[in-house]
Every structure is written in C-alpha cells, then in structure tokens.
Amino acid sequence: MSRRAKTLERNDEQGKRMATIAIFVDIEEGHVLPTFWLSRYLETRGHKVCYLGHQNLAPLVRNNGFKFIPLMQGGPPDKNSQREHSRLNLVFGPLVRGELLDHVLADLRPDVVLVHSEYYLEGLAIHYRYLVPLVFFGPMFRHFPRTEVSQKLGELLMELTSGLPEFLESLVKAGVKFKNFKDLSQLVLRTPELVLHPPAFDLPTNKKEPGVHYVGAGIDPARTERPFSFAGFDSDQPLIYSARGSQNQMNKEANRKLFQVTMDAAAQRPEWQFIIALGKAFKASDFSDVPDNVFLFPWVSQLEVLSRATVMINHGGFGSIKECIYMGVPTIVLPVRGFRDHSACAERVAYHGLGVKNDDPGISSAELVRMIEQVIYDPSFNHRVGRMREKFKQEARLDIAADVIEKAITQPYSDLARMREPGRRVHLDA
Numbered sequence: 001m002s003r004r005a006k007t008l009e010r011n012d013e014q015g016k017r018m019a020t021i022a023i024f025v026d027i028e029e030g031h032v033l034p035t036f037w038l039s040r041y042l043e044t045r046g047h048k049v050c051y052l053g054h055q056n057l058a059p060l061v062r063n064n065g066f067k068f069i070p071l072m073q074g075g076p077p078d079k080n081s082q083r084e085h086s087r088l089n090l091v092f093g094p095l096v097r098g099e100l101l102d103h104v105l106a107d108l109r110p111d112v113v114l115v116h117s118e119y120y121l122e123g124l125a126i127h128y129r130y131l132v133p134l135v136f137f138g139p140m141f142r143h144f145p146r147t148e149v150s151q152k153l154g155e156l157l158m159e160l161t162s163g164l165p166e167f168l169e170s171l172v173k174a175g176v177k178f179k180n181f182k183d184l185s186q187l188v189l190r191t192p193e194l195v196l197h198p199p200a201f202d203l204p205t206n207k208k209e210p211g212v213h214y215v216g217a218g219i220d221p222a223r224t225e226r227p228f229s230f231a232g233f234d235s236d237q238p239l240i241y242s243a244r245g246s247q248n249q250m251n252k253e254a255n256r257k258l259f260q261v262t263m264d265a266a267a268q269r270p271e272w273q274f275i276i277a278l279g280k281a282f283k284a285s286d287f288s289d290v291p292d293n294v295f296l297f298p299w300v301s302q303l304e305v306l307s308r309a310t311v312m313i314n315h316g317g318f319g320s321i322k323e324c325i326y327m328g329v330p331t332i333v334l335p336v337r338g339f340r341d342h343s344a345c346a347e348r349v350a351y352h353g354l355g356v357k358n359d360d361p362g363i364s365s366a367e368l369v370r371m372i373e374q375v376i377y378d379p380s381f382n383h384r385v386g387r388m389r390e391k392f393k394q395e396a397r398l399d400i401a402a403d404v405i406e407k408a409i410t411q412p413y414s415d416l417a418r419m420r421e422p423g424r425r426v427h428l429d430a
Contacts, residue, residue: 018046019409022110023137024119024126025053029060030245030319031116034139034196034218036064041398042405050108052101063224069108071100093162096125096170105130111409117146117195120188121156125163127191128170133408136193139218141318143344145209150188154181192408194401197318200391201325201348213404216396219326225301230308233273233295238376240266241305241329242276242313243320249281251336254361255315258334260287262313264365265372267291272372275305303327311355311375313368316342321349325388330381331355332371334363353384 021042025032032051039049051061055070062068094100110132115123117138127134157164158181171178178184192211196218199208208214233239242262244255259276266274267289274294278284284296302320306312306327314320316335324331333349335342337359346357356371375381 018048019111019406020048020050020109021405022105022108022113023049023051024113024115024122025051025057026116026118027054027056029057030317031118031139032057032060033220033223033319034322035114035137036066036223037218037220038137038194038196038215038398038401039066040220040222042402045402045406050110052104064220065224069104071104092121092125092160092167095122096129096163096166098129101126101130105132112405114194114405117193120150121153121167123191124184124187125167125170128167128174128176131174134191135405135408136188136191138193138195138197139319141341141345142195142197142212143341146193146212147185147189147209150185151182153184153188157181157184192404194404198322198392198395200388200395201322201352203348203351213397213400214395215398215401217322217326217392219322219392221303223303225304226299228301228304233308235308238272238310239308240272240274240311240313240372241300241309242274243300243302244279244315245317245320249279252281254336256282256286257361258363261363261365261368263287263290263294265368266294268365268369269293269372275300275309277302277305311372313372316345316349316357318345321345322392325354325385325392328382328385328389330375330385332368332375333357335359337361352388353381354388355381355385 021039023035023039025035032053035051042049048067050067050069051057052069052071053061058068058070091100112133112135113123113126113130114135114137115126117123117136118140120136123134123136126132157167176187189211192213195212195214196216197214198217199214242259244258259278259282262274262276266272270291270293272293274291276294276296277300278286278296278298280298283298284290287296290296302323303326306323306329309327309329311330311332312320312324313332313334314324316333318341321331321333331349332355333342333346335346335357337343343359346359349355350357355375358367358371360367
C-alpha cells in the first residue's frame with residue numbers, strides 16, 4: 001500500500017480525511033483571492049493547504065493565514081505579453097526538468113495538486129512527472145468550453161522553445177500512448193476541474209461540460225486586507241468607485257485614458273464622490289487637473305469600499321464583477337475589446353441587468369456621466385443585483401469542491417492507477 005493510501009486509511013479510521021493540498025498559482029492577485037474561500041473550507045475538513053508560486057504573492061497569501069513556498073525569484077514573469085507561449089517558455093522548461101519543483105515536492109509531499117486551468121500544460125507536466133493526483137481550478141470566467149481550449153495544446157507545444165523533449169519523455173515513461181499532439185487534449189478532459197463561477201451568471205444557452213464542477217463565486221469575506229478609512233466622505237452623496245484590476249499594466253495606455261475619462265466625468269458632477277484605485281501601473285502624478293471630488297489611491301480594500309459604493313466602474317474582470325454582485329453594487333463595465341474574459345463578463349452584466357457596458361475606447365466623459373446617472377437613478381439595477389446575489393449564495397457548493405478533491409486523492413482516476421502498475425499502458429481512447 002502506498003504512503004498516501006496508508007495515511008488516508010489511518011485518517012479515515014480516526015474520522016478524518018487529512019491530506020496535504022498544494023495549490024499552484026500564477027502571478028495575478030485576482031486569480032489567487034478566490035481560492036482563499038476554498039482553502040479555508042478545506043482546512044475545516046482537516047486538510048493542510050500550501051500555495052506554490054512567485055515570491056511577489058507571498059505577503060498576500062501568508063497574511064491570509066496560508067503557507068506559501070516561492071518557486072521563482074527576481075522580477076515577476078512578463079505578463080505584459082498576451083502571447084501564451086511567452087509565459088510557457090519562462091516556466092515550462094524548469095518545471096519539466098525538475099528544477100522548479102523537485103526539492104519542493106520532495107519536502108512537501110502533497111497528496112494532490114490544484115493547478116489554475118489557464119495552465120493546462122503545466123498541470124499535466126506536474127501530474128506525469130511526479131505521479132501526483134491533479135485537479136484543475138478556474139478562477140476566470142469560462143467563456144470558451146474546455147474542449148475548445150484543450151485542443152490548442154498541440155499548438156502551444158509546437159511553440160515551446162524549452163522543455164518539450166522532457167515533457168514527452170515523462171509521458172512515455174508514464175505509459176501514455178498518443179498518435180499526435182492533438183490527442184493530448186484528452187489528458188485535460190479526463191482531469192476534474194473546479195470552476196469558481198456561479199452558473200446563474202452565465203447565459204442560459206451555455207451548457208455544462210462533463211468533469212467540470214461549478215462550485216460558486218469564490219468570494220472570501222474573511223480575507224485579510226489593510227483597512228480603508230472613509231474619513232472625509234459624505235455618506236449622503238453617491239460614491240462611485242473605479243478600478244481596473246490588479247494587472248492594469250496590461251493595456252496601460254487604454255487604462256490611462258479610461259481613468260482620465262472618469263476624472264473628467266467627475267468634474268462635471270462635483271456633488272458625486274469618486275474613489276479611484278490606480279493600481280501598480282499608475283501614480284497620482286500621472287494625471288493632471290484632478291477634480292476635488294476625486295480621491296486617488298494606489299490600492300484600496302475592495303470589499304470594504306464596495307460596502308459603501310453606489311456603483312463601480314471597472315474593466316470587466318470576473319473577480320471584480322463577482323465582488324460587486326456579492327456586495328450588492330451595480331456595475332459600469334468598460335472593457336478593453338478582445339482582452340481575456342472581460343468582454344464576455346460585460347455582456348453578461350448587461351444581459352442580467354446588473355449594470356451597463358461600453359467597450360468604445362473613445363468613450364466621452366459626457367457618455368460616462370449619462371451611464372452613471374442611468375445606474376444610480378434606476379432602482380431596478382439594485383433589485384436585479386440583489387436577486388443575483390441570492391442566487392450566488394444558493395450556488396455556493398464548497399462541499400462539491402472538497403468531494404472532488406478528496407476523491408482525486410482516495411480514488412485516483414484511471415491514468416494514475418495504471419501508471420503505477422508496471423508494464424501497463426495508458427491509451428487516450430480507453
């Protein structure tokens with residue numbers, strides 16, 4: 001019997017199911033925050049959770065009470081590039097050669113690894129090199145079926161400049177037989193995936209996929225953030241909150257223009273109050289003629305500010321949209337066209353009547369004022385946001401998430417079981 005099986009058998013006898021769960025995350029704070037909700041629940045079921053990622057995330061994770069092991073030193077990966085293989089070439093080679101995780105996993109000895117579903121190839125590399133159960137998790141909005149996304153794995157493999165031979169060697173050693181790179185998409189489709197996405201937010205035409213489990217919004221009201229002071233704000237006047245995500249250095253010029261349009265709109269309505277979180281890409285001195293009713297901050301505690309906000313102007317990031325709904329705040333979405341899932345989120349905000357959207361990069365301050373007035377003075381937006389919030393609560397299924405993870409540990413799916421049997425081969429069409 002394996003060490004994992006013996007441990008779990010002993011824990012079951014004691015009425016517990018304690019396991020060590022490693023969570024492999026990317027550099028973006030907005031993708032990590034939703035996992036805290038799940039991690040706290042897993043700990044209530046007796047599990048130990050440890051995050052693996054870039055050192056820049058260490059303060060965020062540790063301040064929220066979780067163990068964190070840094071994998072990369074120096075500056076963060078280049079997230080300005082929208083080309084997927086730029087990120088892959090930075091991490092994939094060291095990963096499949098063991099340089100990134102050999103010592104870490106030897107010490108941590110995880111019973112299962114959770115990997116962000118944007119990183120299918122990295123997840124497969126971890127699974128087949130270390131023969132550890134794998135579960136994908138998706139904090140982003142699923143605007144494409146994973147059957148479609150997984151079919152692009154072959155294209156990504158062909159663009160790799162490092163790590164491809166080692167990855168293929170790990171598949172061969174594990175006994176995986178495939179005819180071409182496209183066949184590898186089946187390895188993803190056979191792996192369970194948790195989606196931090198309430199189905200109620202989606203369009204009714206979208207269908208669930210086998211192996212994909214929707215477990216809720218992933219909002220963690222217990223997360224630790226620096227307190228925000230509302231001293232100097234008038235509680236009787238509308239408070240408009242504007243932010244464009246934790247990675248707003250992407251599309252920096254477009255985001256700068258939209259911040260400026262927001263300030264110009266504020267100048268037209270001095271009775272309104274504006275809080276603008278500039279993020280890491282900007283500082284207050286980047287903007288001139290800031291109106292007196294605009295308060296600029298490098299960062300704010302978003303849940304706390306939303307607790308007082310009348311409306312939020314954002315970029316369409318799924319995390320911000322979900323937090324607006326959770327806090328009962330209508331949304332004005334100004335996405336950058338074609339960037340990630342933002343336009344898809346904006347479309348659903350408009351469809352459900354949770355706010356309004358505009359993806360015109362040349363939007364005027366007068367139009368933005370009109371949109372703010374529309375949302376502020378029409379109570380139906382707040383009513384619909386309230387109804388969606390109740391649906392979010394109803395669709396919070398942390399029990400399903402934990403069951404999927406525990407099943408992956410105690411009953412590894414067929415590929416892993418076969419890999420541990422000498423002389424056995426894993427056929428993707430099995």
